Amino acid sequence: MGAASAADHEHPETQGDPETGTRTVRRNPNARAQRMGCDICVVGSGAAGISAALEAAKLGRKVVLVDGLPSLGGQAVNSIIGTYCGLYSNGTHGYQFTHGIADDILRDLGAQDKALFYRHGPITTVVYYDEIALSRWVETNVEKAGITVLLGAIMRNVERDGRRIKSLELVTRYGDVIVEATGFVDATGDAALAFQAGFECRESAGHPVYGTQMVVVENIDEEAHPTRDEMRLRMEEKGDEYGLLRRNAVSFVIPGRRIAALNMTHTETPLEPLAMSKSALSGKNQADLAVRFLREQFPACFRQAKVRAYGMPGIRQTRWIAGRHQLTLDEVRSGHRHHDAIGRTAWPVELHDTDKGYVWQSFPPEHVHYVPLGSLIPHEGDNLIAAGRCIDADLAALSSVRVMGPCMAMGAAAAHALDLAGSGSVNQIDIGSLQKRLSDNLDRQDAPWEIRV
Numbered sequence: 001m002g003a004a005s006a007a008d009h010e011h012p013e014t015q016g017d018p019e020t021g022t023r024t025v026r027r028n029p030n031a032r033a034q035r036m037g038c039d040i041c042v043v044g045s046g047a048a049g050i051s052a053a054l055e056a057a058k059l060g061r062k063v064v065l066v067d068g069l070p071s072l073g074g075q076a077v078n079s080i081i082g083t084y085c086g087l088y089s090n091g092t093h094g095y096q097f098t099h100g101i102a103d104d105i106l107r108d109l110g111a112q113d114k115a116l117f118y119r120h121g122p123i124t125t126v127v128y129y130d131e132i133a134l135s136r137w138v139e140t141n142v143e144k145a146g147i148t149v150l151l152g153a154i155m156r157n158v159e160r161d162g163r164r165i166k167s168l169e170l171v172t173r174y175g176d177v178i179v180e181a182t183g184f185v186d187a188t189g190d191a192a193l194a195f196q197a198g199f200e201c202r203e204s205a206g207h208p209v210y211g212t213q214m215v216v217v218e219n220i221d222e223e224a225h226p227t228r229d230e231m232r233l234r235m236e237e238k239g240d241e242y243g244l245l246r247r248n249a250v251s252f253v254i255p256g257r258r259i260a261a262l263n264m265t266h267t268e269t270p271l272e273p274l275a276m277s278k279s280a281l282s283g284k285n286q287a288d289l290a291v292r293f294l295r296e297q298f299p300a301c302f303r304q305a306k307v308r309a310y311g312m313p314g315i316r317q318t319r320w321i322a323g324r325h326q327l328t329l330d331e332v333r334s335g336h337r338h339h340d341a342i343g344r345t346a347w348p349v350e351l352h353d354t355d356k357g358y359v360w361q362s363f364p365p366e367h368v369h370y371v372p373l374g375s376l377i378p379h380e381g382d383n384l385i386a387a388g389r390c391i392d393a394d395l396a397a398l399s400s401v402r403v404m405g406p407c408m409a410m411g412a413a414a415a416h417a418l419d420l421a422g423s424g425s426v427n428q429i430d431i432g433s434l435q436k437r438l439s440d441n442l443d444r445q446d447a448p449w450e451i452r453v
């Protein structure tokens with residue numbers, strides 16, 4: 001399928017004036033959308049979407065990767081999330097749960113100066129990363145893989161033929177584009193593709209799940225950094241005085257860089273354009289108050305701290321697919337291994353369901369819980385798979401499996417499931433064959449001493 005010619009998008013009325021170096025143009029009212037075709041179209045380029053796109057390209061599939069932002073990387077890069085969680089089993093030196101692109105990222109960023117830092121314990125191993133290094137990793141690897149990228153593109157319409165998605169109509173600043181594909185991955189975080197396609201989706205029925213405005217401050221004194229408990233206690237004591245909404249804060253520091261990524265606010269993330277825009281601004285106000293609090297309450301560390309970057313609004317849980325299976329808190333707690341498991345984690349339940357704090361329930365060292373394929377497949381579709389924070393789970397279960405370790409595992413599973421389905425249905429693939437391909441993310445247990453420190 002060829003792209004439409006440039007004449008469809010612009011309508012020069014003159015060939016150009018050599019004296020002024022300009023030409024006159026007018027929009028062509030009959031301009032047609034540019035069309036493109038591929039095997040697998042991935043919408044959303046966060047941890048899940050990037051994993052899906054790179055894995056599908058590795059399988060030899062022609063991939064188009066779409067994102068509504070003008071840059072790749074989703075929240076991992078643009079919201080400055082700052083740490084990979086859920087990637088290791090519990091204990092201070094657990095084994096790695098998810099491989100694939102996680103191995104490549106750990107290897108490549110690990111080889112750079114101060115781009116990664118492993119924090120072992122108290123519950124598990126968490127990997128702090130430099131978001132700029134990650135953003136360049138994503139961009140260069142997507143390019144190397146030969147993936148066609150469409151940025152700043154928002155879905156206006158999804159064309160469906162019964163249970164199959166046929167194409168997406170996308171709006172960009174530079175004109176409309178239609179992408180046709182054999183299979184689709186909804187890695188939008190908000191189940192935007194499934195919702196636009198008219199499939200059933202789920203939202204929280206009661207209280208909202210709060211997001212966070214992340215902020216990076218520079219010029220800190222790392223040696224004087226307060227402990228988490230010290231920060232929490234001081235926020236409880238002085239929070240009202242400073243107008244802080246949230247009481248339990250987290251600050252991530254990669255040693256030797258004199259910067260900290262602060263996770264200190266709670267903001268609502270409504271699926272309504274005006275309310276969401278308002279919330280984006282109030283989140284920054286909250287972040288400023290938090291920085292003032294740190295400067296004044298912990299001057300030894302933060303006296304000279306200056307905001308270096310505000311992330312894009314961090315969104316935890318909004319809307320997700322109605323899948324063939326809804327992952328439940330009981331399954332998470334019991335470590336139930338589903339017959340169609342595709343990924344695993346041991347990350348605690350981390351439900352940000354009040355403005356002041358969140359539910360935090362961790363698991364014992366040997367605990368593992370699983371993500372089933374059924375939670376990735378909308379029950380009304382045949383060629384659409386969700387990956388990342390918009391899979392089907394109850395509120396508490398989702399709060400555990402939406403961290404980036406399992407998100408990457410889900411992306412890989414989505415690519416393999418669509419590859420196996422070809423022009424058939426993802427509901428009819430052989431689960432044994434899929435799990436064989438995903439065995440590293442299900443059963444591999446490297447000896448703990450192989451973990452880099």
Ligand SMILES: Cc1cc2nc3c(=O)[nH]c(=O)nc-3n(C[C@H](O)[C@H](O)[C@H](O)COP(=O)(O)OP(=O)(O)OC[C@H]3O[C@@H](n4cnc5c(N)ncnc54)[C@H](O)[C@@H]3O)c2cc1C
Pocket residue numbers: 043044045046047048049066067068069073074075076081082083084085086153154155187188189190192193211212213214263314315316387388389390402403404405407
């Ligand atoms: C503040 C905060 C702190 C967190 N801390 C951690 C942590 O420390 N460690 C950890 O592992 N996890 C953490 N999480 C969870 C984790 O970051 C997210 O759940 C995860 O990054 C989600 O990845 P994703 O690929 O599913 O979606 P996202 O990263 O949200 O990517 C979705 C992409 O889809 C695009 N998109 C959305 N709608 C459309 C549309 N209609 N058209 C086109 N494109 C669209 C978006 O632009 C975006 O790029 C945190 C989350 C938040 C909000």
